[in-house]
Amino acid sequence: MIQRTLLLLLILFSQTAVAVTSIDQSFLFHAKAEQKQPSQHADVLPWMATLEKADSISLTGGSYWLVMPTLMYDRETKWVISVRNSIVESLDYWVIGDDGSKQHSHSGYYAPYEFLFDYGREVELNYGVEYWLIVKLESRYFSSVPKVELKPLLEHKKSSDFEAMAVMLCLGGLFFIACYNLLIFFSIKDRAFLYYGLYVLAYFFGWAVTFHIPAHMWNYHNLEIHHLFFISLPIFNILFYKHFLQLPEYSPKLWRLSKYLMWVCILALPTSIYLVSYTALIASVLIMLWIGLAITCGNVCLIKGFAPARYFIFAFTCLLLPAVIILPGNLGLTPDFIEYAELATLIGGTADALLLSLALANKIKLLSEERQTYIKTLGIAWEKARQDGLTQLQNRHAFDEYLQTQPFGIEVKRDEHLILLDIDGITQVNHTLGHHEGDCLLKFAAKQLQLICEAHERVKLFRIGGDNFVILLSVEQTQSVLVQLEQVSNEFAKEGYRKTGISYGYALNTAVKDASDWLRAADRNMYKAKTDKRREKQAHLRQVMEDESNNLDFI
Secondary structure (H helix, E strand, O other): OHHHHHHHHHHHHHHOOOOEEOHHHOEEEEOOOOOOOOOOHHHHHHHHHOOEEOOOOOOOOEEEEEEEEEEOOOOOOEEEEEEEOOOOOEEEEEEEEOOOOEEEEEEOOOOOOOOOOOOOEEEEOOOOOEEEEEEEEEEOOOOOOOEEEEEEHHHHHHHHHHHHHHHHHHHHHHHHHHHHHHHHHHHHOOHHHHHHHHHHHHHHHHHHHHOOHHHHHHOOOOHHHHHHHHHHHHHHHHHHHHHHOOHHHHOHHHHHHHHHHHHHHHHHOOHHHHOHHHHHHHHHHHHHHHHHHHHHHHHHHHHOOOOOHHHHHHHHHHHHHHHHHHHHHHOOOOOOOOOOHHHHHHHHHHHHHHHHHHHHHHHHHHHHHHHHHHHHHHHHHHHHHOEOOOOOOEOHHHHHHHHOOOOOHHHOOOOEEEEEEEEEOHHHHHHHHOHHHHHHHHHHHHHHHHHHHHOOOOOEEEEEEOOEEEEEEEHHHHHHHHHHHOOHHHHHHHOOOOOOEEEEEEEEHHHOOOHHHHHHHHHHHHHHHHHHHHHHHHHHHHHHHHHHHHHHHHO
């Protein structure tokens, strides 16, 4: 058995050229507390024979040995050994050479970091030397299957710096998007922006602790809170798309289903603290269900006519693509297809956040367009409400509205007259010729009055009800307008409306205390003028009758 193992190792030594080594290319064993690593190169094979072989690393945590034979044929001496693709609480690296060299370094979640965002440690490997690379991993859970990586120092620094730059750009973008949407919420009080801002903040904090930002900056380590943020993602996002997609109105059934999932996530939050070994699996399942349900809701709302849902669908597609590839690996169902799975997921989530921001911006645009249309419609309705339907003149509502803005008495800056007009004989026209003809008389009178007013600047004309019209004009214009009003009765006669005419009265704004007093004063003067006209007419009629009687007596 030992001879076969030695033969296998010799073949492996002759073919190994290490740049990146995964668990599948190494020897994996269960690690027990009493077991110690070998101290000499020749002791490794006998030591391995005493270990319990492991088929794979359990995502629910444990302690493992990884043993990898390496023959260095590269002249480069400075290398970096690192474990990535998962959070690991404790890592120990041993490099044992057949030249008698031995190197050991400790890393992991709680250890200081030599490189940004990874567990790498620098080692020295010399040309032509055979090495055993031994890694001990201990963690309460593994978010994905860890990968052991051996790279030249400069190459590792370059890739590490690139990853750090990408992480910081994504995290910075997430933080900015979250703050921006929360500020919009405080401005317009739309809850879609509140829940979206909280959703992005949860995403930001989840990935910040995943990439050990609090550990780097404040030496803060708390493995229990990592998945607390990720499990809260569906909660805030469901509340967000409830308001954004107007889901209860467009699809009550999908909203009920979303509520059930949201409550499941709320109930699952304590697992991040009390079931640390299983929380990564629980979070992965809940996130897969949430993404699938969210895309379904977006498509249903889009089909039913909600246009901004298209951006919502694009956003979740960006989240879905890495999730489809990565989440099954997190559950142990498939191997990992992406080398930098965590970074890929972060980039996908940032794109999701950005596109959802565009969806919200598109919603604001649509709301603004709807608001402008509403204002325009309201303006048209307001103008129609202020316009007389028969004569197309401004009506009593417009007249009262205008007078509310005018000063009276000693506060007057411009002396104005209010002329109140009444069409004489319109009742007789209605009774003898019909109301249609009476309406024609009113329209004709309005046209004549409008021609008079248009010939003067800043003169306002209103029909305040029935056969009553009002003209507002300056004192200087009054005499000219009154002369033209005297001709209107003649225009009525030419149009065939005999025994009709216009009576009017006017009052000065400096002589009254308010708008109603101004109208009453003009009304009194109009009826006084009507009375005087009636008396003159009766006196003229008596005189005519007396003249006719005298002529008969003479004959």
